[in-house]
Amino acid sequence: MKALAKTRRTPGFELIDTPVPRVGAGEVLVRVKYASICGSDVHLYQWLPWMAEHIKEIPRIVGHETAGEVVAVGEGVTEVEVGDFVALETHIACGSCYQCRTGRMHVCRNLKILGFDIDGSFAEFVKVPARNCWKVPPSIPREWVSLMEPMGNAVDTVLAEPISGQRLAVLGCGPIGLMGVTIAKACGAALVIASEPNPFRREMAKRMGADIVVNPEEQDLVEIVLAETNGDGVDAVAEMSGNPKAFLQAIEIVTPGGWVSLLGLYNQPVTFNPSDAIMKAIRIHTVTGRKMFSTWETVTRLLATGKVDLEPLITHRFPLEQFDDAFQSVIRQEAVKVVFEVF
Structure with a gap:
């Protein structure tokens, strides 16, 4: 599959060809349809010092704001099934630390972040824990779904x-x-x-x-x-x-x-x-991240009922192959949200 990756400890990314991930127990494989650029992705692209300190393993497939279709499920998965259209919660929580056991998974002590600590979604396929998939109703435009993750940050900030x-x-x-x-x-x-x-x-x-x-x-x-x-x-x-x-x-x-x-x-x-x-x-x-998963419910209701329109924010669309143009449009502050169309 094609994927966008950080392959060197220098500015920029590289489009690579890599095997499709294999799912294990409790995991799902998502065929990525849309993936949007976050400010943290830009910092990784620019290779800012604080980001260089955070990234431990290279190469790393990048990207985390995701919309796609479930195409395979591992043993024991009951949350989603093949054919479901999902957004992804990008905080991978351990589920067993004190914070996770007391309803605060978004600040898990052993937190891993998609596209930074594990391979991300600027790719044709991405593998994630099934519990990180959020099923999206058909009333929400598919082009908006990758924006649900950052919208969760806005919800928790404005509706504190x-x-x-x-x-x-x-x-x-x-x-x-x-x-x-x-x-x-x-x-x-x-x-x-x-x-x-x-x-x-x-x-x-x-x-x-x-x-x-x-x-x-x-x-x-x-x-x-x-x-x-x-x-x-x-x-x-x-x-x-x-x-x-x-x-x-x-x-x-x-x-x-x-x-x-x-x-x-x-x-x-x-x-x-x-x-x-x-x-x-x-x-x-x-505010950090999104509450898992009450914030996702609020985001879904605001979008599904038509209370919030995200279309004006999607100012640019690119295929993965034009990633340099995509990131430069953000760096030059010509864009608001840039969406990769991966399908």
Whole structure:
């Protein structure tokens, strides 16, 4: 089969020919139809230092945001059957550590991640544990299914607490931030203020339903938020950017007694006095991955009922053979979500 792999400890990937995986007990083989590019895939493509430290084994088939059809099942598999169309949960949990046994598989102590710790899905076929398959109803467009995995991150960030009737600021409108905007509106947010320096993404934020869009490099976000909320501040902030300045802005613009949800990863320390949050009685949530599997249920309902439309986010489609063009479109910030059509 053809597959996209990291074959050298240098920037870039390589299209290789490799045997189709064989399934064992409890495993399934999925024929990949669509696979989308995540920001972490871009970091792996660029071979950033922190990613180089994480990847232990080379070669490694990359990719993890996946949609496909089950074509083979191993002994003992009952969760899915041949012919099912599935999305894949990319966190491979051990099932036996303290976190797994107490309902927190997404932070498993022995966690492995598809496309990083085990071979991934930028390939014609991928092998995964059966419990990592999420059956998708026919009401969800097949082209959207690979986006269900990152959408789970957006759901857990924006819906960390009830959002209906609330005023929310989304800081950082990359793909997951943009998903957060439309999820918040679908779930009844009264006001969504989006902050994003990139003009293409600001326009996309408007399209996804943001009521107010701010360029934080040219406008005073704090001043605008206070003006739009009668000086109260927003009830909640979803910090998606990983920018230290945005973190501090989140603490400043949230109303006393409100909450801040953090998804963006910070490449440098943030100088922060916890008293600033304590004196405002701010609740801070941190988000990693998706809750397994309650978040998947929420994602499915939002998409299956038509509450959320992901089509505008899929700006580019490529075959695997054009992987360099695909990744460069993301690096140049010309794309939102790029989907490989593998079928």
